[in-house]
Amino acid sequence: MMDTALQTPAxxxxxxxxxxxxxxxxxxxLADRALKVVCTxxxxxxxxxxxxxxxxxLVEGIGGLSPAVFTETTPGPGSQGGGIANAIVxxxxxxxxxxxxxxxxxxxxxxxxxxxxxxxxxxEIIRFVNDILLAxxxxxxxxxxYMLMVQPMGGYSxxxxxxxxxxxxxxxxxxxxxxMLRLVPGSLREAGAALGAPMxxxxxxxxxxxxxxxxxTGVLLATARIAGExxxxxxxxxxxxxxxxxxxxxxxxxLPVMIFQFALSPYENWRELAWAGALIxxxxxxxxxxxxxxxxxxxxxx
Amino acid sequence: xxxxxxxxxxxxxxxxxxxxxxxxxxxVFRLASLGSALLVLIVLLGIIGAMIYGGLPAFREFGFGFIxxxxxxxxxxxxxxxxxxxxxxxxxxxALVIGVPxxxxxxxxxxxxxxxxxxxxVATTIELLAAVPxxxxxxxxxxxxxxxxANYIQMPVSNLVEGLPIVGTILYARTPSGVxxxxxxxxxxxxxxxxxxxxxxxxxxxxxxxLRESAYGIGCTTWEVVRNVLLPQAGVSIIGAIMLGxxxxxxxTMAVTFVIGNANRLSGSLFDPGSTIASRIAxxxxxxxxxxxxxxxxxxxxxxxxxxxxxVLARILVSRVKVA
Numbered sequence: 222m223m224d225t226a227l228q229t230p231a232x233x234x235x236x237x238x239x240x241x242x243x244x245x246x247x248x249x250x251l252a253d254r255a256l257k258v259v260c261t262x263x264x265x266x267x268x269x270x271x272x273x274x275x276x277x278x279l280v281e282g283i284g285g286l287s288p289a290v291f292t293e294t295t296p297g298p299g300s301q302g303g304g305i306a307n308a309i310v311x312x313x314x315x316x317x318x319x320x321x322x323x324x325x326x327x328x329x330x331x332x333x334x335x336x337x338x339x340x341x342x343x344x345e346i347i348r349f350v351n352d353i354l355l356a357x358x359x360x361x362x363x364x365x366x367y368m369l370m371v372q373p374m375g376g377y378s379x380x381x382x383x384x385x386x387x388x389x390x391x392x393x394x395x396x397x398x399x400x401m402l403r404l405v406p407g408s409l410r411e412a413g414a415a416l417g418a419p420m421x422x423x424x425x426x427x428x429x430x431x432x433x434x435x436x437x438t439g440v441l442l443a444t445a446r447i448a449g450e451x452x453x454x455x456x457x458x459x460x461x462x463x464x465x466x467x468x469x470x471x472x473x474x475x476l477p478v479m480i481f482q483f484a485l486s487p488y489e490n491w492r493e494l495a496w497a498g499a500l501i502x503x504x505x506x507x508x509x510x511x512x513x514x515x516x517x518x519x520x521x522x523x
Numbered sequence: 524x525x526x527x528x529x530x531x532x533x534x535x536x537x538x539x540x541x542x543x544x545x546x547x548x549x550x551v552f553r554l555a556s557l558g559s560a561l562l563v564l565i566v567l568l569g570i571i572g573a574m575i576y577g578g579l580p581a582f583r584e585f586g587f588g589f590i591x592x593x594x595x596x597x598x599x600x601x602x603x604x605x606x607x608x609x610x611x612x613x614x615x616x617x618a619l620v621i622g623v624p625x626x627x628x629x630x631x632x633x634x635x636x637x638x639x640x641x642x643x644x645v646a647t648t649i650e651l652l653a654a655v656p657x658x659x660x661x662x663x664x665x666x667x668x669x670x671x672x673a674n675y676i677q678m679p680v681s682n683l684v685e686g687l688p689i690v691g692t693i694l695y696a697r698t699p700s701g702v703x704x705x706x707x708x709x710x711x712x713x714x715x716x717x718x719x720x721x722x723x724x725x726x727x728x729x730x731x732x733x734l735r736e737s738a739y740g741i742g743c744t745t746w747e748v749v750r751n752v753l754l755p756q757a758g759v760s761i762i763g764a765i766m767l768g769x770x771x772x773x774x775x776t777m778a779v780t781f782v783i784g785n786a787n788r789l790s791g792s793l794f795d796p797g798s799t800i801a802s803r804i805a806x807x808x809x810x811x812x813x814x815x816x817x818x819x820x821x822x823x824x825x826x827x828x829x830x831x832x833x834x835v836l837a838r839i840l841v842s843r844v845k846v847a
Contacts (some may be wrong), residue, residue, distance in 0.1 A: 336556075368820075
């Protein structure tokens with residue numbers, strides 16, 4: 222450290238350093254100051270961007286909000302007014318479908334990793350694969366479900382959309398379930414086993430119960446993750462300007478794809494609806510994430 | 524491990540004597556969880572299989588030339604991936620160049636400089652940035668950032684560098700519209716910051732405080748502690764975190780589709796529109812038929828290979844340090 226500083230005695234004399242720094246050389250002082258300023262500045266930039274995005278959504282979105290937004294279906298090209306009721310309901314259905322499919326699979330897979338396959342090679346491979354899936358580009362999952370369901374079934378459907386969202390949600394649930402189950406102390410399990418409970422009972426009534434808050438958090442986080450996904454729905458559920466068929470075949474209107482199509486459209490009322498939809502979806506997702514965090518924190522305190 | 528094996532032993536001995544239905548439920552439950560875990564594996568294999576199966580006709584038709592050709596002509600059914608590959612790599616690279624210093628700065632601020640009462644709100648804010656859907660970043664990029672970028676960066680810079688060698692090509696905008704490769708890179712940088720920052724923060728938090736305190740004890744400044752103690756300790760896993768961010772940036776679709784301009788030509792300028800693999804798939808897939816569909820699938824296959832490699836490397840780097 223000493224040799225890195227190029228400092229002549231002359232400059233040292235002319236610049237009296239603050240008392241707290243004593244005889245620390247000026248270059249060291251400056252490097253330290255620079256680090257602190259730069260890091261603080263970067264954090265401020267990060268927080269500013271989030272604030273800016275929220276502000277943009279509020280300013281543009283509240284202008285587009287009206288009762289009709291929640292009651293009418295999306296307007297056709299060139300027509301006036303309209304709402305996004307079908308897209309909101311469609312998004313809810315697709316998200317719920319995705320979570321209903323993903324939760325049992327994710328929880329059971331996470332349970333396998335944490336309870337049954339603790340040290341096994343297979344569990345290690347699956348954990349690795351799960352981490353890859355967690356970060357895999359969602360557009361590829363859309364392509365996969367297109368090949369898997371849309372082509373064989375002969376058209377876009379809400380079912381395909383739900384499956385695509387489920388594939389994105391599963392890795393999130395697997396990961397949180399496993400992490401949370403690992404926090405459950407082994408002595409609890411041993412106590413259960415000592416009472417003569419079989420492994421499944423030990424897991425269900427002891428491990429799951431102890432890790433419940435964390436597992437619910439995982440499901441909430443997965444919901445937040447899939448609620449805003451656009452790319453995989455583009456090739457599976459597509460979009461629709463009307464109410465969907467009761468059997469969910471054909472395009473199903475949903476907020477993310479609606480926002481994508483309407484935001485880039487030349488029609489003024491379409492763009493307003495896109496902003497309203499963007500505001501609704503972002504606020505719901507942020508609310509979900511905050512609730513998930515609070516739930517986890519409350520559990521940790523306890 | 525001993526406890527677990529004993530537990531298994533106990534359960535298998537006692538239960539059959541008590542209730543006859545429990546062992547079968549026990550087995551069903553065990554098989555169900557094993558099946559679910561295997562399903563995760565099958566999905567990944569399925570994705571690989573679907574990409575290869577879908578892209579095979581295009582690879583067969585164009586051979587290796589598919590990767591190096593810059594032609595993407597729907598009317599003549601000629602397809603090449605080079606423009607999209609270059610777009611994908613250059614936007615991801617820009618995202619890293621901008622995003623990594625910012626993320627590390629935030630991680631250092633959160634772990635070393637931040638007063639305790641501020642820690643949680645700042646960390647939550649950064650993590651919430653990760654929860655915002657990518658389409659919202661796209662809208663912000665297109666409607667808010669791009670006009671500002673065109674007015675205050677593109678136009679002055681273009682005027683400044685016009686006619687100069689090299690810089691005059693890289694930083695010259697023929698039509699300063701605000702959208703293009705550089706804009707896409709900046710938006711991607713903002714999107715990967717929360718990921719890299721929160722992983723880097725976790726890594727820095729794991730370093731034993733004793734190391735840091737002893738460095739402070741011999742009179743190191745904060746910068747010297749970060750430079751000579753923390754970074755050498757966390758180095759490899761921070762590279763892993765960066766690669767996780769790179770994986771995100773490579774596959775990001777919606778935000779990029781909004782701001783990249785979707786042009787199919789190779790340009791020397793960062794201000795010109797281009798396209799990435801993901802944005803091209805998102806734009807053309809629903810109208811594609813025949814060979815075009817296969818070509819898009821082949822693009823997906825390339826994207827999968829690249830992100831898969833990056834993610835595997837990232838995972839290895841991150842986990843190796845955790846064990847050590």
